[in-house]
Amino acid sequence: MKHNYLKLLVILFGQLLTIMDIFIINVSIPSIQRDIDASNGEMQLMIAAYLIGFASFLITGGRLGDVYGRKRIFIIGLVFFMISSITCGISQGAVQLMISRLAQGISAALMAPQVLSMIQILFPIHEQRTKAMGWYGITIGIGTILGQFLGGYFSSLTVLEEPWRLIFLINIPICLIAIFFSVKIVEESRFSIKQSFDNWGVVLLSMGLFGMTYTLTVSEKEVFFVKNILLMITSVGVLIFFIKNQKDKLRNKKPYLIDFELFHYKNFNLGIVAVAFFFIMLDSYFYILSLFFQDGLMIGPLRAGEVIVFQGLGFILASVFSVKLILRYGKKALIAGLGFIMLILILQISFFNGPTEFYQLCLLLFLHGVGVGSVIPSLANIALSGMPEKLIGNASGVYNTFQQIAAIIGIVAVGSVFYYFLGEKPLIQNYHKAFTVAILINILCLVIVLVTVIKVPDDVLPQNIQ
Template identity: 30%
Template sequence: MVILDGTIVNVALPSIQESLGFSPSNLGWVVNAYLIPFGGLLLLSGRFGDLFGRKRVFTTGLVVFTLASLLCGLAQNSAMLLVSRFIQGAGGAVTSSVTLAMVVTMFTEPKERAKAIGVYSFVQSAGGTLGLLLGGVLTQTISWHWIFFVNVPIGAVAVFMAQRNLRAEEGAGKGKSTDALGAVLITAALMLAVYTIVEAADYGFGSAHTLGFGLGTLVLLALFVVRQAKAADPLLPPRMFKFRNVSGALGTHTLMISGMFSFQFLAVLYMQKVLGFDQVQTGFGVVPVSLLIGLMSLFVAPRLIAKVGPRPVLLVALVLISGGLALLGQISADGAYLTDVFPATVPLGIGFGLAMPSLAGLAMSGATPQDSGLASGMFNTMQQVGASLGLAVLSTLAASHTSTLLGDGTGRADALTEGYQLAFRVGACFVLGALVVAATVLRNPPRPGAAPAPRPAATQPSETDTASA
C-alpha cells in the first residue's frame, strides 16, 4: 500500500492538475510532498522501532498513513492536497522503516528468512508497477480521488491484522535517553537532501539554488556526525558503518535504484509520448517486469541464495539489469512495444527479482538484532535517495538533450527518443557502478551449519562482514 502510493499518483497528475488548478511548475509537488518526508523520516523511524518496539511504530505509521489518504481523497484545493500528501509520506516512512526488521526477526531459520525476504522484495518491487496500473484504471473509470480512497479500507484491515497477529516486543529504549538533537539534525538533513535532488531537475545541478541547498545538507550532516560521536545514546551508532555488508549493501542499493528508476519513469514516458499509449496501456506495459520480479524473488532467488549465498546472485543480477537498460538505450522513434520495450523487460525483471532479496539479506546480515530496525531504516532510506537521485539526474539529462535537439530542428518524436536513450545508457552506468561496489565490498555471510566465528565486540565489524565470499 505504501509503495503503491509512490507511483499511483503519477498517471493521475494531469487529472489532478485540471481539477485543483495546479500550475505546471507546481504540479511536481504532488509527488515531492510525499517523497520529502518519506525519505527524511525513514532513518529516525527505524531507530524508534528499535528503541520503542517495532509493532508500536509500525501500527502508528499505518494509522497516520490511512487517515492522511482519506484527507488526500477529500482535498478540494491544492494546499489541502499537498499538506495531506506530506502527512501521508510521514506515515509511509514510519511504516516502511521497520518492515524489513520485523521480517528478519520473525523468521530466524535461514531458508524461511530467505523466502520471507523474497516476499518482501516482491511487494517492494511490484507495488510501483501495480500503482501505475491501478492509478490509470481508477482515474479513467471513476476519478483521481479514488487513488487515495482505495487506501482507506486496505489500511483499516492492515491495522486490525497487525494488532491481532504481530507479536509485541519490548524496545531497547528502556533506561536510554532519546537523542533529540541528533533526530532533528538527521531528519532535516535527509529532507533537505531529497528536496535538493528533486528540485535540481528544474533549477539545474550547477545553479546557486542547488549548490546552496546542497551545502546546507552537507553542513547538517556534518553536525549530525559530530553529535553522534559525542552523544551518550546516539541515534545512529558509529559502529553501524564498521559493518562491511551494511555499508556495502547501502552503496550498491543506492546506485542500483538510481539506474533502475530510469525504467520506471522514462519507459513510461516513452510509451506514452512516443508510442502513443494511454494510461491503462502503459500500466499493462510494465506488468511483465512485475511478473518476472515476482517469479524470481518468490521462488528462484531464495533457492539460489540458499545454495551459493546472496553475493554471487547479486552480481549476476546487476549484470542483467545493466544489460536491460542498455537494450532500452537502443529504442527508436518509430519502434513498437514488442521490439523496443518488451525485450528489455526480461533481463530487468529477472535481474531486479534476484537483486532485491540478495541485497536485503546482505544488509540485514551485517547488523545485530538490536540494530536491525536501524539497518532496515537505512536500507529503505537509500532506496528513496537512490530513486530521487535517479529521477533528478536522468530526467534532467533526457530533457536537456531533447531540448538541444529540438533547437537544432530535430523532430519531436526523434528528439524525445534520443533523450530517453541517453538517460537509459547513463542508468546502465549507474548499475555498473553498483556492480563494482558489490564485487569489491560485499562478502557472503557464513553458510548455515558452518562453525560460528567468535563474536566481536559491539564496536567491531561482525563476522558476517569479514567472512570470505
C-alpha cells in the same frame, strides 16, 4: 514457523501501502489538477511531498522502533497513514493535498523500517530469511503494478464526480485490516535496554534531509539555480553538524539517533553502496523510459503504462524463483542477475532505435523486470546480515534512506544528462542518442554494484552444496 509467515503477511501490508502510494497518483494527475485547480508547480510538489516526507523520516522511524517497540511504531504508522489518506481524499485545494501527501510520506517512513527489521528478527536463519525477502520483493512488485492499475481504474470511473479521490480512500480498508491483525498476531520486539529518544537529533536530521530531498526533487530541470544551490549547501551543512552532534553524544553516552557502529560492519557498508547505485540506475531508468516512450517512440500514455506493467510482472515472477537460485548458488545467482540486467539494457539500446513492435517492448520490459526482481531482495539481505538486534531498526532506516535519496539523485542527475543530449528542439534521433547515453550511465552504475557484490563475503549469501 507457519505462524511467522502469517506475521510476515501482516507486516507486508505496510510495505504494500508504502509502494502503492508512490505510484497511484501518477495516472490521476490531469483529473486532480483540473478538479482542484492546481498549477503545474503545485502538482509537482504534490507528487514530491510524499517522497520528501518518506526520505526525511526513515532513519527516525527506524530508531523509534528500536527504542519504543517495532510493533507499536508500525501500528502508529498505519493509523497515521490511514488518517492522512482520508485527508488526501477529502482535500479541497492544492495546499491541503500537498500537506496530506507529506503526512502520508512521514507515516510510511514509520512503517517501512519496521518491516525490514521484523523480517530479520522473525527469520534469523539464512534460508528462511531469503524466502521471506523473496515475498518482500513480490510485495514491491505487486505494489508497483497495483498502484498504476488502481490509479488509472479509479480515475476513469464515471459513478462519482471526482473519482480520483478513491485512489486515497482505498487505503482505509487495507489499513484497518493491517491494524487489526497487527494487534492480534504480531509480537512486540525492541532493544531491551530502556533508552531516551534524541529529539534534537530528529530536528537536525529531518531539516537536513528535508532540504536535500526537496532541492533534488523539485529542481529536476533547474539543478543549478542559485536558490537550489544555496539550499543544498545549507542542507549538507546541517547534516555535517548532525553527524558531529551524534558522535559527541555517543562519546558522552547521551541519547542518540544514529549509532555509527553500523558502519563498522563490512556487509552493511557494501549493502549501502550496492543499493545506492542500483536505485540510481533503476529510478532514472523508469524516468527516462517514460519520456522516451511517449515523446521519442510516440507511444500513448495508456499504451506505455501497459508496457511498464510487464516489467512489474517480471519482477514478481523473479522474486518467486530467485529465492531458490540464491539458496542454491549463493551470490553467484546475484551476480548473474546483474549481468542479465546489463544484457537487457544493451538490447534495449539496439531494439529501441526506431519503430519497435509492441510485443518486443513488452518482452524487453518483462525481462528487465526479471533481472531487477532477482536482485533487489538480496541487497537488503546483504546490508542487514549479521546485524545485532539493538541496531537492526537503525540499520533498516539508514538503508531505506540511502535507497530513497539515491533514487532521487538518479532521476535528477541522469535525467539532466538525458535532457542535455536531447537539445532544445529534439528530433527522433536525438531521443535515441539521449536514451543511449542515459542507459550507458545505468550500466556503469550496475558495474559498480557488481564489483560491490563480488566483495561481499561468501557466507553472507552462502551456497548450498548438494
